[in-house]
Amino acid sequence: MGTGVMIGAGIFALTGQIAELAGPLFPLSFIAGALVTSLSAYSYIKMSNKWPSSGGIAMILQKAYGPGVIAASASLLMALSMVINESLVARTFATYALRPFDLESSGWLVSLVALALIIFAYFVNAAGNKSVSGFSLIMSAIKIGGIALFAVAAIWVSGFSSGAFSQPVALTNAEALVASVAFSILAFKGFTTITNSGGEIVDPHKNVGRTIMISIGICIVVYLLVAVAVGSSLSISEIIEARDYSLAAAARPALGDLGFYFTVAIAIAATTSGVIASVFAVSRMLTMLTDMKMIPHSHFGMSGGIRSHMLVYTVVVAGTLAVLFDLSRIASLGAFFYLVMDMLVHWGVLRHLRGKVGARASVLLAALAADGVVLAAFTVAKLRSDPAVVAYAVIGIAAVFLGQWFYLSRNPGAPASPENDGTGEAS
Secondary structure: HHHHHHHHHOOOHHHHHHHHHHHHHHHHHHHHHHHHHHHHHHHHHHHHHHHHOOOHHHHHHHHHHHHOOOHHHHHHHHHHHHHHHHHHHEEEHHHHHHHOOOOOOOHHHHHHHHHHHHHHHHHHHOHHHHHHHHHHHHHHHHHHHHHHHHHHHHHHHHOOHHHHOOOOOOOOHHHHHHHHHHHHHHHHHHHHHHHHHOOOOHHHHHHHHHHHHHHHHHHHHHHHHHHHHHHHHHHHHHHOOOHHHHHHHHHHHHHHHHHHHHHHHHHHHHHHHHHHHHHHHHHHHHHHHHHHOOOOOOOOOOOOOHHHHHHHHHHHHHHHHHHOOOOOHHHHHHHHHHHHHHHHHHHHHHHHHHHHHHOOOHHHHHHHHHHHHHHHHHHHHHHHHHHHHHHHHHHHHHHHHHHHHHHHHHHOOOOOOOOOOOOOOOO
């Protein structure tokens, strides 16, 4: 599931955004993103090995900070970053689906198709967990194989010395390269959904961590192959011009019309499975947060259980974002929300839990520093190019913390603990 979310967003939605910031060195951004993500995964793996739980991020945060505003707010930030990811991948789906008809520049049509995919994802999820798991497994296998085939073929035809890689590299772009790592980290963040599987994975004390690292390893191989394929086929200006559908644009000069349509088909498969997997993960997480009384809930007159309501809320928010914002702003909001949440996880483990879980302070500090440097560079870059999105992010994060403080202050009963998760583990 985590790999499905990662590849759905990471390649098709973000390659062009990363290249726009990083220039000809953009493949290095994926390597840096993998390194930062591996450092970040350390906290999640240590926590999951000690307390494997279906609680995932919420369990980690509640054990680190106790039941209160910080744990509830950071958990909600994670959920919102996942909803943002859904809208990001849905717009990417729409752009690729419309590209063969030269309609990808029609904003209203892109929004309409993106919304249609999100609604389709709702119906697949409403059909039950087995439908989601089976569909995601099949689609993940198809897209990983298809993407690898595209990348190897494009590199074979174009080589390593053409396209973006034939352009001069400016050392003055170092700050922008660091800023682009925020998007690369966003491309890997699907690994966090694996932490929700502690109640389902066999021998979770060992296998949750292994699964996380295997997913990151698969993704970095796929991402690098595609980055090199795109960079060898297109110049940076061409990648920027086609940043919302860069893989399709790279396929045509390298592989002709057949390669172009093949890439579009793989993109549609990848983004479809990515949205479906993400809707499943978010609705599950929000249901758990509601059961733990960490977020407010209202039925709004709907029948059914909390999970069915959360499916509706998830697709409504994701659909609204897909209609209102373009790909660049959606990706930027997701990066801000995720990095803040990630730093709170590391700080909580460092301050309160490193002795219990056997974590090294040096690794936790390195993860915090890496996130902090990337967040600072990304903020500076966005203040220069799109200050409004920084304002949206600050307002959104502040609203989450204030809203959670207001809710919890009016409901002083401590949130429940996600201990009864089927693993048989006590706290």
